[in-house]
Amino acid sequence: MNTPKRYLITAALPYANGLKHIGHLAGAYLPADIYVRYLKAQKRDVVFVCGSDEHGTAIPIQATKEGTTAQAIIDKYHPIIEQNFKDLGIAFDIYHRTSDPLHHETASDFFKNLEAKGDLETKTTEQYFDEAANTFLADRYIKGTCPSCGHNEAYGDQCEKCGKTLSPEELINPVSTLSGKAPIKKETTHWYLPLNRHEEFLRDWILKDHAHDWRAAVVGQCKSWIEGGLQPRAVTRDLDWGIKVPVKGGEGKVLYVWFDAPIGYISATKQWALNNNKDWAPYWNDKETKLVHFIGKDNIVFHCIIFPVMLKLNGHILPENVPANEFMNLEGDKMSTSKGWSIEMDDYINKWIKKENGGPALADSLRFYLTAIAPESKDSEFTWKGFQESVNGELVSIFANFVNRTWVLMHKLCNSKVPKIHTEFLDSEDLALAQSVKDTTDKVTALLEQYKFREAQFEVINLARIGNQYMQKKEPWILAKNIDTDPTAQAKIDNCMHGCLQLCANLAILVNPFLPFTAQKMCHLMKVVDRMLDWENAGKFDLLKVGYTLRAPELLFRKIEDEEIEAELAQLQANLKAKKITMENTIPTEAANTETTGTLKPEIVFDDFGKIDLRVGTIVEAKKVEKADKLLELLVDLGFEQRTILSGIAMHFKPEDIVGKQVTIVANLAPRKMRGIESKGMILMAEDAAGKLYFVSPSEAIAAGSSIA
């Protein structure tokens, strides 16, 4: 394998609508950072880019929720996220943002070029239009009842209650948030990226060329998409938050966020080039550049299918690999900021790193554990107990302890200087130690090149373990007792300590990509400059000069105490509760806000209400609809007749549990076919803040068919 001329490494752009948690860190940023630090130690030409993704519909939505502007949201989160990464040692060469004019220009040009070359298609479809406001309604300007959970304030692109991705057409009773009127359907034109034209290319490139050097999950998912038949994908939206469509007919439209966001990697590179007086172009256009995207598994399709097509069309290079990680769970459950079940990077930094007994060592402690349990091949799980055991048992006891005992002994037995080697006393143990260092270097290098960070880190720790074993066999402290009687004792001590010290120097080099703060501290202890950490020095056994005085021992890490772990676990439960209460409290708040935000449904007169025929019905039969996860087929007794009604509640109720229930039915709703079954009516449901559904039932059992007014 020949060495690429240069590298361009990207980590998924964090969406700037909130804080990011340690799952994100473990998924993309930390492995990317390790890889980049390794490449830089190899003195490769490498640029590590990232930045905030600041467009898309969720950000204006967030703004509405917080009673502020989209700009204010991104201006709030961008710097926090950027600083969080710094505090955790994620060393981007540039942390850019997609709201930057340079990015607008880059994305705009990208689109124009594709459009001019005929690589895009336009399609005219019917979209919701607000006649009163005389404008097309972007997804976020349409509210209605979520078809998934029944939440009545769902937006046209997503229901915030259940998180379901929606399209406006799916909303029940859609209403414009601008005028409060029901929107009409009107034709609008949008640009599409015809992925179907590139099926052959993708098939060859992924399924042939990269079938074996990409991770199984990545190839598998791409295969699933390609074999499923690729469809043209809309690249524009009727929205005002984002990058204006820069061609004729694009008025009032912006680039769809998925189209603009990955181009952010390119704009970030451009900005970096400007800052450093470099040329950005070779990093994206020269075949000798190796491009690697670090992402989480939810992002595979964009980085392996869609963006590569865009890159190819625009004349850029393609990623050499996309080492997507699986997800990291937390104490038995999925991580979720909105549910309060997560550890935000910001939280960890404030609670551990910025404490008196914290410091950057605690950033490395977290990095160590996250890498030790990195979800490289399957979902993994963060537990505080695991964090404690991993840090105390391996990082402190094996690695840091070896460095510490080496330092203490060297000061006690070698006059605080690097002792000289007495070749006449060198034995097979000494030679084996030097060989282990070389072997480990080779292993770690190979593993890093294969993106196997977990295993690579393990090998580094293992080298410290070898150091402990070596010292145990040599027992310099025993030799020291006999120093008066054994004339060879000091020479043997010198040899042992010399070996241990050279091993420490190597450990600093090898551990540097994983634990950069620790490597720095080791350099400080050794009184050497950063250049010693160059990868080419790994495996050498003459890094510390004989006679050189080293600094007094200092602990590299502290142990994690039981009480700290208990406090974190308690905090986690408290967060969960607090979040629930917040969510419950937001219901009246949201209701109160509806008037000011214009989202209240239009006023109706009594006659309108009278049009709805509400009845009490009794569920007499219930069964799951085949091939549908959410649908239940219900037979409801209305007294005068029994009819079939479909309801999307299968995730919430078991069929056998709801037979006999009295429920409220919209009896005169137009019939609708779903999954081949006709539904005649609709069951009314109430929903609490946690998303749990409740039947709306009369307080006491009454005759089926009774009307409601």
Add this chain to the structure above:
RNA sequence: GGCGAGGUAGCUCAGUUGGUUAGAGCACAGGAUUCAUAACCCUGAGGUCCCGGGUUCAAAUCCCGGUCUCGCUACCA
């Protein structure tokens, strides 16, 4: 429901193209030691390789069926 990836020791994970007795670290137990952050070192115990079939002289590995977890996707009036 479709597709993809997983299910191996209490925990976190390895197990190349099928090939002796399925491995490592942590945790645990016993021993040894004291330079070191009660750290290190040595030894040990631990597994129905998710379940059920099949192919084979031989299956954790290949094939079929089932089941659980996660992701993408469909379904929601």
